[in-house]
Amino acid sequence: xxxxxxxxxxxxxxxxxxxxxxxxxxxxxxxxxxxxxxxxxxxxxxxxxxxxxxxxxxxxxxxxxxxxxxxxxxxxxxxxxxxxxxxxxxxxxxxxxxxxxxxxxxxxxxxxxxxxxxxxxxxxxxxxxxxxxxxxxxxxxxxxxxxxxxxxxxxxxxxxxxxxxxxxxxxxxxxxxxxxxxxxxxxxxxxxxxxxxxxxxxxxxxxxxxxxxxxxxxxxxxxxxxxxxxxxxxxxxxxxxxxxxxxxxxxxxxxxxxxxxxxxxxxxxxxxxxxxxxxxxxxxxxxxxxxxxxxxxxxxxxxxxxxxxxxxxxxxxxxxxxxxxxxxxxxxxxxxxxxxxxxxxxxxxxxxxxxxxxxxxxxxxxxxxxxxxxxxxxxxxxxxxxxxxxxxxxxxxxxxxxxxxxxxxxxxxxxxxxxxxxxxxxxxxxxxxxxxxxxxxxxxxxxxxxxxxxxxxxxxxxxxxxxxxxxxxxxxxxxxxxxxxxxxxxxxxxxxxxxxxxxxxxxxxxxxxxxxxxxxxxxxxxxxxxxxxxxxxxxxxxxxxxxxxxxxxxxxxxxxxxxxxxxxxxxxxxxxxxxxxxxxxxxxxxxxxxxxxxxxxxxxxxxxxxxxxxxxxxxxxxxxxxxxxxxxxxxxxxxxxxxxxxxxxxxxxxxxxxxxxxxxxxx
Numbered sequence: 001x002x003x004x005x006x007x008x009x010x011x012x013x014x015x016x017x018x019x020x021x022x023x024x025x026x027x028x029x030x031x032x033x034x035x036x037x038x039x040x041x042x043x044x045x046x047x048x049x050x051x052x053x054x055x056x057x058x059x060x061x062x063x064x065x066x067x068x069x070x071x072x073x074x075x076x077x078x079x080x081x082x083x084x085x086x087x088x089x090x091x092x093x094x095x096x097x098x099x100x101x102x103x104x105x106x107x108x109x110x111x112x113x114x115x116x117x118x119x120x121x122x123x124x125x126x127x128x129x130x131x132x133x134x135x136x137x138x139x140x141x142x143x144x145x146x147x148x149x150x151x152x153x154x155x156x157x158x159x160x161x162x163x164x165x166x167x168x169x170x171x172x173x174x175x176x177x178x179x180x181x182x183x184x185x186x187x188x189x190x191x192x193x194x195x196x197x198x199x200x201x202x203x204x205x206x207x208x209x210x211x212x213x214x215x216x217x218x219x220x221x222x223x224x225x226x227x228x229x230x231x232x233x234x235x236x237x238x239x240x241x242x243x244x245x246x247x248x249x250x251x252x253x254x255x256x257x258x259x260x261x262x263x264x265x266x267x268x269x270x271x272x273x274x275x276x277x278x279x280x281x282x283x284x285x286x287x288x289x290x291x292x293x294x295x296x297x298x299x300x301x302x303x304x305x306x307x308x309x310x311x312x313x314x315x316x317x318x319x320x321x322x323x324x325x326x327x328x329x330x331x332x333x334x335x336x337x338x339x340x341x342x343x344x345x346x347x348x349x350x351x352x353x354x355x356x357x358x359x360x361x362x363x364x365x366x367x368x369x370x371x372x373x374x375x376x377x378x379x380x381x382x383x384x385x386x387x388x389x390x391x392x393x394x395x396x397x398x399x400x401x402x403x404x405x406x407x408x409x410x411x412x413x414x415x416x417x418x419x420x421x422x423x424x425x426x427x428x429x430x431x432x433x434x435x436x437x438x439x440x441x442x443x444x445x446x447x448x449x450x451x452x453x454x455x456x457x458x459x460x461x462x463x464x465x466x467x468x469x470x471x472x473x474x475x476x477x478x479x480x481x482x483x484x485x486x487x488x489x490x491x492x493x494x495x496x497x498x499x500x501x502x503x504x505x506x507x508x509x510x511x512x513x514x515x516x517x518x519x520x521x522x523x524x525x526x527x528x529x530x531x532x533x534x535x536x537x538x539x540x541x542x543x544x545x546x547x548x549x550x551x552x553x554x555x556x557x558x559x560x561x562x563x564x565x566x567x568x569x570x571x572x573x574x575x576x577x578x579x580x581x582x583x584x585x586x587x588x589x590x591x592x593x594x595x596x597x598x599x600x601x602x603x604x605x606x607x608x609x610x611x612x613x614x615x616x617x618x619x620x621x622x623x624x625x626x627x628x629x630x631x632x633x634x635x636x637x638x639x640x641x642x643x644x645x646x647x648x649x650x651x652x653x654x655x656x657x658x659x660x661x662x663x664x665x666x667x
Contacts, residue, residue, distance in 0.1 A: 046336060058647040059117040061179040061331035062556070065393040067453045069558045069603050071646045076606040077664045078620050078632050085637065085658075101650065101661040102152035105129050107143065109173050110654050111599075113331075116647035117182035120155065120201060121147045121661075123654055124176025124189075132157050132306050133254030134220050142176040142192030144308070146203065149648070152661060156203040158308035160191040161219070168349040169194070169317075169324055177329035179390075181339070186311065188339055188367060190328040194316040196341055196363075198370065200309040204302045213310045216300040220285065221253045223294040233294065237263060237272045237287060255279050255298070312370045316343050320375065321359040323348070325386035331453075335393045335416045339367040340402050346386030351441055357381045362391070362404045362412070364419060374419035376404075376412070378429070382509040383407035384439050384449055385468060394456040396483045401427055403461065403483075405450030408507065409433045410490075411463055413483060430481055430528060431490035432465050435513040435521035443472025447511070452556040452601070457564075457578055459484070460530060462557045464566060469554065469597065473570045476550040478533040478557075480580060489528030492521040531580035531587075538588040547572050547591045555601035555643070558609075563589070563623065567598035567611050573619065575628075590628035594619055600643040612640030616655065636660070 044050045048064030051057075055072035062069050083097030090105045112124025127141035131154050135141055142160035147153060163170035170192055180189035187199045200210040209215065223230055229245040236243035240263040242250075250256060261276025274285040274296075281303040287296045300307060316322040325346025332339050341363045348355050360375035361383075379387065389405035393416050400416035410431050414424040432450055439447035448465035455462045464478040481489070494512045495502040496519050505519060513519045535549040551568040558565050564578040571594040577587035596615035603610040608631075609621040616638050619630040642654040651662040 056648050057117045057182075058645050059115055059182040060333060061113055061115070061181075061390055062392075062453065062455075063645070065333045065335060066456055067333070067390070067392045067556060068455050068457065068560075069556075069601055069643060069645065070560045071603075071605050073605050073646045073649050075649070075664050076608060076646065076651060077662055078608065080634060080662050082634075082637055082658075082660060099662055099665050101663050103661075104147055104152040104154070104659040106145075106654065106657050106659055107173075107175055108657055109175060110656055110659075111174070111177050111641050112144075112654065113179045113600075113642045114645055114652045114654050114659060115180055115182060116149055116645070116650075116652065118185075118201065119149045121149050121152075121652065121659070122180050122182070122187070123147075123659060124178060124180075125654075126173050126175030127159075128173075128657075132159060133252070134218065135159060136252075140173060142170075142174070144176045144180065144189060144191075146201075146308075147659070149650075149661075152659070154306075155205070156306050156308055158191075158197070158199060158310075159218075160193050160195075163193055167326065169326070171326045174327055177327055179331040181332045181334060183334065183367075186367070188332045188334075190316075190330050190332065190341065190344075192327050194322060194324045194328045194344070196314045196316065196332070196339075196365065196370065198311040198313070198367070200311055203309050204300075204305050204307065207302045208309075209300060209302060210309050210311045213312050214300075216310055217297050218300060218304070218307060220255055220296045220298050221249055222296075223249065225292045225294075230294065234269065234289070238265060238268055240265065242274070250278070250296070255285070261285075314365065314370045314372070316341075316360075316363070320363070320372070321356050323355040323359065329388045329390075331390040333391050333393055334367055335400060335402065337367055338373070338416065338418070339365050340391040340393065340404075340416075341365065342387055342389055342391060342404055344387050346383055346407060351385065354381060354383050357383070361387055361406060362414075362424075364402075364424065372422075374422050374424045376414065376424055376426075378412055378426075379406040379408040379410070382507055384409065384447070384509065386449075389450050390453045392454045392456065394461075394483075396456075396459060399427070401483060403454040405452070405454065405463065407449065408509070409448060409450060409465065410507075411450065411454060411461075411481070428483065428486050428489050428528065430479070430488075431492075431507070431512070432463060432477060432479055433512075434477075435492045435494050436511070436515070438511045439509070441471055443474050445471070446475055448474065448476070448552055451554050455557050455559065456483070457559040458562075460578075462559065462564065462578070464550065464553045464555075464557070464568075466553045466555075466569065469569055469599070473597075474552045476534065476552045476568055478550050478553075478566065478574075478576075478586075480530040480532070480578070480586075482528040482530055485526060485528045487526055488524065489526055490524055491527050491529045491532070493524045495520055495522055529584075531584055533574075533576060533586035533588075536586075536588065538591075546570075547593045548588075550574065554599045558602040558604050560604045560623070563604075565602040565604065565609055565611070565621075567594070567600065567602065567613075569597055569599070571596050571598050571613060573598070573602075573611055573621075575621075575626075589626055592619070592621075592628045592630065599641045603644040603646065605646045610644045610651070612636075612642065612644060612653070614639045614641070616640055618644065618653065 080099035107126035108128040110125040130137035258277035324344040330342035387407035402416040437447035451466035551570040596613040
């Protein structure tokens with residue numbers, strides 16, 4: 001299997017080689033929090049419409065718990081030039097750029113969508129940008145980066161070291177694929193190690209180590225036994241000295257000793273403490289031999305401005321028994337004091353066995369403490385592959401519902417509250433695949449995952465099926481669902497035919513209905529389907545053409561003014577009337593073949609629609625035009641696997657390796 005495409009896991013839902021020439025990495029921000037951020041006018045974070053109408057920050061995947069990417073802004077650019085970049089240094093030549101405020105260099109693979117709040121920009125990527133000296137670009141990490149919104153200065157980084165179990169749990173070079181949630185001075189996200197973490201958005205610039213998780217231990221460097229200097233380094237430590245080789249290594253990792261530190265031998269040949277001034281800060285480092293290496297660690301201090309300040313952490317794997325497949329990618333959302341998380345529990349490396357079918361697939365937690373209120377394992381033994389979607393919360397008919405897309409291809413709705421006795425209240429469930437569809441690895445499968453995020457609009461819910469892009473393109477289905485129904489609201493029911501009787505059968509993993517075994521799919525009288533879009537002869541020429549089919553998608557819909565947009569993995573951009581026809585059929589408006597795979601979701605803003613593709617093009621459409629032709633296509637220089645977003649009148653686009661802040665320049 002190739003290592004690159006796993007990145008798509010982030011798109012549900014959830015920002016760096018060195019800083020580019022135009023961005024100062026040495027500019028030191030004031031330690032005073034008031035100078036760190038430009039706080040917008042207070043907005044009620046529990047009111048999605050207030051956030052959208054404010055036209056300011058965009059603090060989570062989709063902007064609000066509704067996840068519909070439709071921010072408010074005016075004067076948005078329809079033309080820009082990203083400029084040129086030196087292939088070796090990454091330096092930005094902006095002499096020919098246009099409408100680009102700033103650019104920041106990202107890692108080599110970026111799938112996390114940027115979010116913007118209180119004057120800071122956050123995005124997940126991998127470590128090839130190497131902003132923190134203790135992790136050179138040769139060290140593979142998942143990193144969540146924080147930048148200043150006004151000029152792209154690097155502020156701080158959260159680092160997630162790779163899991164020792166390898167790619168089955170933590171795919172190489174994919175980095176952080178979840179998009180964080182920001183509320184006030186707190187952030188929540190899921191690391192590549194399967195941890196739900198709460199961070200202080202100010203980092204250590206507020207001169208505080210917020211808790212209860214304090215004095216976190218950071219790895220400074222490892223020296224392998226195979227290193228030619230290993231023996232000399234250990235021998236010097238046992239003599240209470242720092243060898244020249246170790247001094248040089250410490251300096252390369254940002255911990256240069258100002259003078260020879262005091263070395264205390266805790267256990268000869270095994271453990272030592274190093275007390276002194278390192279990189280201008282008084283601290284004690286610990287050195288210990290464990291297995292094949294000597295590891296040197298430091299304890300987090302308020303002087304560590306480039307490090308993240310972790311408030312609390314819950315390990316989904318260690319604490320809840322989850323076995324994530326390839327990585328975690330859920331983008332957390334909240335409702336009141338609750339946060340909701342999809343765990344990414346899935347199959348093992350065989351793609352057949354499910355190691356922990358009884359582990360949670362969905363989790364509800366207290367956002368202040370991390371306390372787990374309830375868990376749900378509904379997909380259980382029917383998980384097809386992994387679970388990489390992100391939750392959505394909306395109030396339908398006065399009932400707050402949190403919607404999860406299970407790894408069995410079903411949508412589940414639970415009451416968005418603390419549950420009872422550790423369990424949620426299931427309101428309804430919906431099978432998004434035809435009952436006779438079959439799951440196999442590859443493009444021949446007709447049964448699919450749900451990778452996008454459910455989107456609400458005018459009392460309805462919209463969701464489309466998808467699949468890991470490594471397994472190819474394939475048939476797709478886009479559903480419009482009535483969320484006020486209860487129970488099993490799938491379009492069909494699976495039954496066993498016994499004469500005149502129709503006996504319901506439980507859901508099966510690979511194929512729900514096997515006719516050869518006397519099973520059948522029958523219409524569900526309790527169906528919640530309002531309309532279903534898959535393919536049709538929309539132009540009336542007697543043929544169903546490629547652009548008239550819905551294919552697998554990794555993205556979610558965006559809807560405004562009753563117009564729905566979605567891009568599929570095959571690169572077809574679809575525009576439909578979100579309300580459908582009076583007789584329950586989809587109402588097609590147009591489709592456009594971008595001629596390249598698309599992994600992201602659309603952005604609707606300022607009567608324009610933006611969508612990116614794997615060729616690096618951003619196609620821009622007139623929101624009110626039916627012509628199916630973009631008003632512009634702008635190439636970003638490298639692939640765009642993410643979704644464009646807007647905050648405070650600025651368009652932010654993460655490409656595969658760069659973050660762009662784009663705005664119309666004043667004349």
